[in-house]
Amino acid sequence: MAEDDVQHPLNVTVIGAGIGGLICAIACRRKGLGVQVLEQAHEIRPVGAGIQLPPNASRILSDLSLLEQVKEVANEVKSIKARRYADGKLLASKPASTHGPCMVLHRADYHKVLLDEATRLGVNITLNAKATTVELDTGVVTLENGRTVTADVVVGGDGLWSVTRSEMLGKASEPFETGDLAYRGTFSLEQLQHFNDQRIDELCRDPAVTVWFGPSKHCVFYPVRNSTQFNLVLLRPDNLPAGARSVQGDIGEMRQTFDGWDSVLTKIISCMPTVLKWKLMHHDELEKWTNGCVALLGDACHPTLPYQAQGAAMAVEDGAIIGSLLGRLNSKLIQGVIPASLQRESISSVLRLYEKSQKRRTTTNVQGAIDNRNFYHMPDGPEQEARDLELAQHTWTEETSDHMWCDMAYNRELLGTDSINNANALFDDWLQTIVPKTRSFKETPLAERVQRVA
Ligand SMILES: Cc1cc2nc3c(=O)[nH]c(=O)nc-3n(C[C@H](O)[C@H](O)[C@H](O)COP(=O)(O)OP(=O)(O)OC[C@H]3O[C@@H](n4cnc5c(N)ncnc54)[C@H](O)[C@@H]3O)c2cc1C
Numbered sequence: 001m002a003e004d005d006v007q008h009p010l011n012v013t014v015i016g017a018g019i020g021g022l023i024c025a026i027a028c029r030r031k032g033l034g035v036q037v038l039e040q041a042h043e044i045r046p047v048g049a050g051i052q053l054p055p056n057a058s059r060i061l062s063d064l065s066l067l068e069q070v071k072e073v074a075n076e077v078k079s080i081k082a083r084r085y086a087d088g089k090l091l092a093s094k095p096a097s098t099h100g101p102c103m104v105l106h107r108a109d110y111h112k113v114l115l116d117e118a119t120r121l122g123v124n125i126t127l128n129a130k131a132t133t134v135e136l137d138t139g140v141v142t143l144e145n146g147r148t149v150t151a152d153v154v155v156g157g158d159g160l161w162s163v164t165r166s167e168m169l170g171k172a173s174e175p176f177e178t179g180d181l182a183y184r185g186t187f188s189l190e191q192l193q194h195f196n197d198q199r200i201d202e203l204c205r206d207p208a209v210t211v212w213f214g215p216s217k218h219c220v221f222y223p224v225r226n227s228t229q230f231n232l233v234l235l236r237p238d239n240l241p242a243g244a245r246s247v248q249g250d251i252g253e254m255r256q257t258f259d260g261w262d263s264v265l266t267k268i269i270s271c272m273p274t275v276l277k278w279k280l281m282h283h284d285e286l287e288k289w290t291n292g293c294v295a296l297l298g299d300a301c302h303p304t305l306p307y308q309a310q311g312a313a314m315a316v317e318d319g320a321i322i323g324s325l326l327g328r329l330n331s332k333l334i335q336g337v338i339p340a341s342l343q344r345e346s347i348s349s350v351l352r353l354y355e356k357s358q359k360r361r362t363t364t365n366v367q368g369a370i371d372n373r374n375f376y377h378m379p380d381g382p383e384q385e386a387r388d389l390e391l392a393q394h395t396w397t398e399e400t401s402d403h404m405w406c407d408m409a410y411n412r413e414l415l416g417t418d419s420i421n422n423a424n425a426l427f428d429d430w431l432q433t434i435v436p437k438t439r440s441f442k443e444t445p446l447a448e449r450v451q452r453v454a
Pocket residue numbers: 015016017018019020021038039040041050051052053129130131132157158159160161162163182184233278280297298299300304306309310311312313314315
């Protein structure tokens with residue numbers, strides 16, 4: 001049973017059991033809404049290796065009472081360390097847990113926590129359920145097998161290649177290449193200890209995310225699973241054929257790509273027995289995220305380069321906001337503050353509030369990741385020397401910078417904003433505009449009348 005359980009005037013279909021879709025399902029269910037999740041896969045198998053969970057996401061997990069479960073399977077990191085590609089020289093140590101805990105964990109562990117919680121709350125998850133069409137006015141979703149599913153609200157959490165996005169915009173809307181790709185993999189502590197290298201041992205003990213900055217490429221390394229395993233992501237110019245999404249990578253090619261880099265890094269790279277090679281994709285900012293009773297979240301509406309570790313974090317924010325706003329709407333409908341005749345119109349309005357509260361924020365965020373690409377990938381020369389000097393002198397307090405990575409006002413906005421509170425404030429303003437239209441003061445329940453007068 002959901003906490004805070006009430007009658008269910010609102011039902012939500014979430015398309016996609018990714019991180020964003022599951023958070024949305026949990027947040028809606030906790031507010032007493034009926035929730036079903038449609039997932040195209042035959043089994044839930046998160047792709048990729050590690051994931052960073054920055055403070056803006058961890059605070060939301062805390063609000064949803066999920067932080068403790070996640071902490072059990074995560075490592076908390078205290079800093080993000082930038083190193084020079086050629087020799088591993090430390091360029092900067094940026095504090096990581098400034099607005100809440102910053103964690104790193106294995107995607108499979110993260111997904112399991114979310115899946116277990118959704119199941120515990122009674123979310124109905126259907127696998128092998130690929131959505132093919134979505135009706136914007138009626139909330140009818142048609143599956144590949146011909147079955148239809150109807151709800152008051154449909155949330156498209158179906159990722160980069162979203163069907164819901166095309167349905168909602170009324171046109172095909174495919175993502176495009178960024179020009180970069182990622183190799184991703186994990187390996188064990190024993191493999192690293194085998195080198196008997198003091199710098200590697202220190203790296204393994206360090207509660208940090210380490211990033212090597214280099215010309216046109218960078219590498220990201222951090223611990224997962226209580227430091228018994230480690231995650232490595234290598235980013236470089238894309239050489240996959242057009243149309244390829246993720247393929248098994250060639251180990252020889254990967255090693256050669258980072259030849260001549262810091263010897264610690266090349267030793268670590270040599271531990272990767274197999275690797276996934278992943279084309280990184282983008283999408284232009286959409287003109288809208290919602291239409292009728294349908295809304296998009298996560299990579300379906302704002303895919304990003306993973307150069308700021310914010311893609312899933314933003315999906316978490318989106319899902320939690322949708323849950324909070326629909327929960328509030330649900331209560332007002334049940335209390336009769338908003339009449340049932342206005343239900344459909346109110347759903348559309350509330351989904352637009354979600355878009356209003358998140359769209360500009362995520363656009364800025366996507367731009368921040370693009371800015372980081374230039375910042376990380378500078379070729380050796382005067383610009384790179386100026387960057388390294390700025391990093392050496394930076395104090396990580398109230399400083400502004402031409403580079404978003406260093407700009408503390410930008411970082412505060414990114415990691416410290418209370419997105420749910422902001423969206424809830426928009427809801428309260430909206431409610432003020434709708435309630436006087438629908439109900440006279442005399443018709444208002446006594447307790448609320450007292451509150452309004454106060
Ligand atoms: C190399 C790399 C590293 C990254 N590192 C980080 C990081 O450290 N931190 C971070 O916050 N983000 C990171 N990201 C980004 C993050 O992985 C994504 O932004 C996030 O997973 C998006 O979540 P989502 O729920 O929106 O979509 P997805 O995770 O893509 O989930 C979509 C789900 O929908 C399902 N689906 C698709 N179509 C249909 C359909 N028609 N019907 C039914 N189901 C469907 C899919 O099977 C899938 O389960 C990284 C990305 C990459 C590539």
